[in-house]
Amino acid sequence: xxxxKNLNILELLFQNEYTVEDLSSVxxxxxxxxxxxxxxxxxxxxxxxLNGILKNKDKYFLExxxxxxxxxxxxxxxxLTFIDRRDYLITKLLIDDKIILSHESRILDVAxxxxxxxxxxxxxxxxxxxxxIEVIHGKGITLHGDEKHLKILLIAFLTKFISKGRKLxxxxxxxxxxxxxxxKIDEYMLKGNKLLKIAGKNIQIYSFYSIIAIxxxxxxKRKEFEDSYIYSYSSQQYYEYFNVVREFIKGDIExxxxxxxxxxxxxxxxxxxDLNENLHRDIEEFLKELNERSNDELNINEEFVxxxxxxxxxxIYKSKFNIVQKNLDFTDVPKYCSKMFNKIYELVPKYFxxxxxxxxxxxxxxxxxxxxxxxxxESKPKKILVVDNTxxxxxxxxxxxxxxxxxxxxxxxxxxxxxxxxxxxxxxxIDLIISLANLDxxxxxxxxxxxxxxxxxNSINILDEFNIPKKY
Numbered sequence: 001x002x003x004x005k006n007l008n009i010l011e012l013l014f015q016n017e018y019t020v021e022d023l024s025s026v027x028x029x030x031x032x033x034x035x036x037x038x039x040x041x042x043x044x045x046x047x048x049x050l051n052g053i054l055k056n057k058d059k060y061f062l063e064x065x066x067x068x069x070x071x072x073x074x075x076x077x078x079x080l081t082f083i084d085r086r087d088y089l090i091t092k093l094l095i096d097d098k099i100i101l102s103h104e105s106r107i108l109d110v111a112x113x114x115x116x117x118x119x120x121x122x123x124x125x126x127x128x129x130x131x132x133i134e135v136i137h138g139k140g141i142t143l144h145g146d147e148k149h150l151k152i153l154l155i156a157f158l159t160k161f162i163s164k165g166r167k168l169x170x171x172x173x174x175x176x177x178x179x180x181x182x183x184k185i186d187e188y189m190l191k192g193n194k195l196l197k198i199a200g201k202n203i204q205i206y207s208f209y210s211i212i213a214i215x216x217x218x219x220x221k222r223k224e225f226e227d228s229y230i231y232s233y234s235s236q237q238y239y240e241y242f243n244v245v246r247e248f249i250k251g252d253i254e255x256x257x258x259x260x261x262x263x264x265x266x267x268x269x270x271x272x273x274d275l276n277e278n279l280h281r282d283i284e285e286f287l288k289e290l291n292e293r294s295n296d297e298l299n300i301n302e303e304f305v306x307x308x309x310x311x312x313x314x315x316i317y318k319s320k321f322n323i324v325q326k327n328l329d330f331t332d333v334p335k336y337c338s339k340m341f342n343k344i345y346e347l348v349p350k351y352f353x354x355x356x357x358x359x360x361x362x363x364x365x366x367x368x369x370x371x372x373x374x375x376x377x378e379s380k381p382k383k384i385l386v387v388d389n390t391x392x393x394x395x396x397x398x399x400x401x402x403x404x405x406x407x408x409x410x411x412x413x414x415x416x417x418x419x420x421x422x423x424x425x426x427x428x429x430i431d432l433i434i435s436l437a438n439l440d441x442x443x444x445x446x447x448x449x450x451x452x453x454x455x456x457x458n459s460i461n462i463l464d465e466f467n468i469p470k471k472y
Contacts, residue, residue, distance in 0.1 A: 004327030005029065005037045006044075007074065010062075013053060014071070017061040033331050048073055080108060083322045084169065085118050086125065087157055091175055093143045094154040095220060100140045107171070125320075129153055148258065151217070155262070158213035160321050163206060179219050188215040195248050199241060199267050206314050206323070207266045214259050241267045269310040279316075283309050286351040290367070293343050297371045304370055311366065315359035316352055326358040333361055336464035340368045372470060381410040382431040382468050385423065385446075389416050389437040396436055399451060403434075403462075408469045432466055 008027055012018055018026075023034045038060065042052030050073070051066050062070065080088075085108055092099050105112045119141075123133055131145030131153065143150065161172045162185065168176070176185070192211045196203065241264045249255050255263075265271035287308065291298040298304070318324070333341045341364040348355060348363075355363070384403075388396045400411055412430060415423055417437045424430065424444050433448045442448050447466060 003040075004324065005033070006041045008327075009034070009037055009041065009053075010070065010074065013060065013062045014067055017056070017059040019058050019060070023060070028326075030331070033329075036331070045070065045073075080110070080169075080171070082118060082121065084171070085110070085115070086122050087160065087321075088171055088175065089115070089118065089122060090126070090143075090153065091157045091161075091172075093141065094150060094157070095175065095178065098140045098142050126153075151258065152262075154217055154220070155210060155213045156317065156321055158216055159206060159210045160323055162212050162216070163209040163323065176216070180216050185212065185216065188212045191215065191248075191253075195245065195263075196267075198248060199244050201267050203266060203269070204310065204314055206318065207269075207271065207310075210266055210271070211263055214255070214263055215253055218253055218255050218259065237268060238264060269306055271313070279313070280309070282351045283312055286312075286347065289350075290343060290347055293347070294340070294371065298367065299370055299373070307366060308363070311359065311363050312352065315355040315363070318356050318359065319353045324356045324358065328357045328361055330357075332357075334365065334464070337361075337364045337368045340364050340371075369470065381408050383412050383429055384409050385412050385420075385427075385430045385433045386414040387417050387420060387433060387435045387437050388414055399434075399436070406470060407463050409463075432463075432468070 005027070009023060012023060012026060020031050020034050023029070024031050027034070029037075038053050045052040050069055051063055053060050053062060055061075088108065089099065089104060092104065101112055101115050105115050108115070119133065119135075126133065126143075126145075129145065129149045129152070131143055131149055134142050134144055136142070158176070161168055161176050164172070180188075189212060192208055192215070195211065196208070242260060245255075245260045245263045245267070249260070262271060283305070287298065287300055287305065291300060341360065344364050344367065345360055348360070386396060386400065390396065396414060400414075403409060404411070412427060413423065417435075420433075420443050424446070430446050433443070433446050435448050435450050449463070449466065451462070
């Protein structure tokens with residue numbers, strides 16, 4: 001089977017020739033991962049009697065005569081899965097209130113019996129939302145449940161569809177555009193960005209798409225309901241954001257108080273599609289045990305807990321709705337986070353459902369940086385000497401800027417290699433030498449990091465092995 005990374009590489013090669021470094025830069029993957037994936041792609045294509053990805057000098061390419069066959073193969077791999085059918089059927093029910101299985105089986109191009117099997121699993125999925133399915137012989141299928149839960153489900157599925165962008169399958173585009181036009185969604189994207197600017201907030205990408213989904217869902221006239229749950233949050237921050245949202249949409253988008261309430265929670269970083277009332281407690285217990293395993297190195301303050309809670313809630317949502325954005329694997333874990341990653345990977349299933357790999361890595365980075373922020377809070381910048389023999393040093397300037405944005409460092413000077421001995425005789429406090437020249441030894445016992453520009457752009461964590469603290 002071809003996975004997401006495989007397909008992303010093929011999509012680029014359908015358009016042009018690329019080096020490993022080019023693919024690495026565009027897809028934000030390291031060179032080793034690119035090479036592994038090219039090997040995997042060729043294994044699949046060769047089994048199907050197709051020529052795979054070829055190489056000319058340092059550039060990879062596909063033969064034009066094979067492209068149409070490969071695209072056809074990809075199309076076959078992209079047939080609807082159970083998850084696709086589940087998403088379609090539930091969303092159609094939430095939009096239309098009732099569906100006829102014989103009609104939907106023709107649209108989904110599967111046997112009616114397949115959909116009957118699907119319904120068994122769909123009922124299990126809906127249990128956690130206290131939503132049930134009623135099958136009325138000869139009349140169709142309907143959903144029953146608390147209106148609040150039905151609305152949360154609808155927003156969750158619309159969020160998933162909108163987040164797919166151009167990669168969204170046509171069957172879901174038809175569902176989405178049965179509510180609003182594509183132009184209207186683009187308009188709502190702009191409004192969503194304006195709202196964030198007014199509120200002064202940066203939020204995770206799926207939280208942003210949830211706001212757009214709420215705007216889209218407003219076009220469906222669902223039952224009105226009042227819920228005292230809305231008014232049980234009386235913090236000053238809550239009412240400030242609530243009023244910002246209400247004023248922003250006034251006379252433009254018709255939103256219920258509940259919809260404004262959800263957007264308010266998104267802006268506060270506390271919204272979740274998960275209805276588990278114990279989730280807050282589970283997050284606290286998770287952090288407590290992780291801190292014990294980390295020898296009490298975590299600084300568990302209010303801001304840190306809020307950030308971790310937001311990541312975990314979105315991760316649970318993505319797991320339940322089978323959303324993966326980056327198709328990362330173990331090779332994508334930064335080296336400086338490997339120990340923490342192993343602790344989190346072992347601990348998460350004890351408290352939550354298993355997360356997508358991209359969220360395991362994000363959670364690891366946030367927690368590791370929390371520890372390092374405390375450890376290096378009072379540390380002075382490390383003094384770096386840069387050795388470069390080129391005349392214009394433009395590439396070197398770019399490298400330095402990137403390192404200075406990431407690490408707490410001070411660049412002492414940029415010099416050619418013949419000036420090293422003289423410079424070090426006058427300056428004794430250099431912590432590290434970065435060499436873009438052919439510098440093999442360690443002058444005066446100072447460690448040397450050799451940087452090769454072709455590999456440098458794959459990672460911003462290049463100084464971690466020298467214990468250089470990051471900026472926070």
